[in-house]
Amino acid sequence: MTPQSHLDGFLSAEHPLSPRGLFANLPAAIRPVVTPKLATVWEQDTAALPRALAHARRRYRGFAERELRDRSLAADLAPHPKPGEVLPSLAALLKTAGREGMLTDLLPRPLGSASLGSYRYPLVWTQALRSEELARVCGGQMLLLSAHSLGVIPIVFAGDLSAIRRFVLPAYRQTMAGDPHLFAYAITEPSAGSDAEEGHGASVSQPSVVAKRVSGGWSLRGRKIFISGGDIAKSITVFASLENEGIESWTCFLVTNDMPGFEVVRNELKMGMRASAAAELAFHDVFVPDDHVIGNPRQGWAINRATLNASRYAVAGMAVGLAQGATEAAIDFACRTRLAGKSLMDFQEVQLQIANMMTETAAIRGMLWQAARKAYVARQDRSSMCKFQCTDEAVRVVEMALELMGNHGTLHESGVEKMYRDARLTQIFEGTNQINRLAVIEDQQEHFLARIERN
């Protein structure tokens, strides 16, 4: 069969009216300005990154393709493991990820695995690139690998060097040696989802996990729910109120899974992101020694808010990755499926839809990178804007992919129906998108108040 020289409705590159050929005839001085090299959007974007981040992005993509791709659909279909159990294939993934430095990149070498070069740029940017590339291939495995970092961030943000030295460094060393020591981040409580994520409801909420002062430490009692990776984490940053006080007394405790009284009650049956469990954790008078308080007592709320301000960039990155993955799956489908002798890619309605998907994905990536490149200080307004805009738009892009593939998109084997289920979580966790909208207003309220005053 003769290779197709152009898609229906377009000119071939050799056609006299094709800009490709015409540009080549322009004066030599102008040619480089108007004649870009042939490159995919991914290649263009990667080339636009600083060298260290471009290198990181290529590394993340390589890892995802090599380690996540083949596990993706099977891990999604597998029954949820019991608390404490991990599917053998995912256990192997965690070991490999540990050895390759994918679980220890919050700290620079030799303490962790991040390159010193990447530290010239905001950490949230690197983390967003990482979550994008992993989510592009598998949302569930991305979460399995990323929830761990979320558990470590509070220790870093507490500025508690002793805690980093005592808790993070040994765990990182163990992980890089191929024996993953995972962390998890526990804020959500049965009686309060969004209350734990923003201040609007927090001031009047009734905390569920309470820390009571006892000799030499604290006794934790209560429950946390929907804790990503909480079922297999060895160390968990748990936020609890002090006895007879409100959420303003929140304190961050480092709880290890071997402490008496700690229990993983169950793993939830989730819609998507099923390679990573969401666990319910119970604290039955768990004794936590004083030296396991992260930062100082009553600093938990601040640490929590700072953590969310940083982690929401990563969630936005996940969304961009899912949108990218769906776009690529739709393109692949359109290029391999034929109808009445033509590739679907020849049909204008398909071309329009794919152009929309590519552009919407590029738009949210641009928004995220623009915000993240300046996020040496993780601003609440920017991180929340990125979180809700990128996740809402990503779901729309995945819906476009489903629509393009029609009935075939609904099949599990298409991968896109999984992406839809995975993407839907990004609109909920790390604060629902409604809460994140309010977070933008909260962060800007001084300016609004000043304008009200002027009027």
Next chain:
Amino acid sequence: METLLNEEDVQTALGQVRRFARGAVSSNVERPEHPLPRHSMEALVSEAIEAGFIPDASDEPTGLWVDLDDPLGPTLSARTIETLASVNPGIAWACHVRAMPVWLARRLNRPEALDERETVVPLHGCYGLGRAALPRYLAGTELGVDDQAMLKDWLMPAQKDARRVVHAPAGFDGVLSPYFDGEAVRWIRQPIGALDPLPVGPTLGLDEVDAVALASSDAGTPLGPENPEEARNVFAEALAIQSLALVAVGLGCLRHARDLAREQAKARKQGGRSIAHHPAVQSLIGSADSAVAVVDALLDRMCDGPLRGSRVGEVFAIRAEAHPLLCRGATDALQVFGGSGYMQDVGMEKALRDSQQLRLMGGTPGDLARFVAEWERVR
């Protein structure tokens, strides 16, 4: 035209369906995280046939899609499906799937089409809705070579791995397939074995039914109709019925999700008071409410009078708008639950998956909109 049904008949019949849905169906689907086992589905469908909600192969069947010449017939069928779907969309879809071959066999006047134990009617082709060729054909326009090639390949694809996907309860053994023979879309009865059925695993929604990919084959018994105009009408009517069913299932599904969201908003406290007082939550529930109200009105419009093939453009136009609304309502209803909504035991994620699944079956909103544009241009 003879009118057999009156408003009271319809309400009485729907009352029986409601009792069946709230009784037999509801007790089988209390745990949304556990799809209905196959044997329970078979028992429920048998019970629905017994109760007269689904027609059987008898000479005087009653139930879904039997009274479509009656002005109130479409309403009775659509609201029956909606009522069942408000308890479980998968079961409602299964009932529709069981009723379609009976409608088709009666419409073709070929009772032998139902000889197989269980038969399905896969209406959509391998991809999309036959692009502009389908509206041109259904409108009676002369078809060009490209149109003919499109209709042929759409309904019986030539590409080796191109398959039609059927969503139906497992175990069917016969297929009534439409095919384009160069002149008209006619029907052929095919044993399942001729189509190399390939189970394709779980799908986005409708957990209660299976998805099977069928290969192309012209082996089977032709069923006509001979008359090309009649053939056109039959196919258009079949497409319109399927659209009506999809919207009705979607509406029932969203009613259920909206009701759950309302209950959640009332019971759940956040920031010290019921979340029903928060404007953010009111916006979400209001979105689901308005989607229910609009699609309810659209369904009435679809059912306004006998369902003739000439109404296929109108029915498609309505469906093109209804499904995005239904999906928006379902996702907003889920959002009211926050993290809980993502968990299978609550039932909201199932409602959302079902809504999305329905949007993508039998032509997507984009396919439908393009059909309508061409239909209106040429007819």
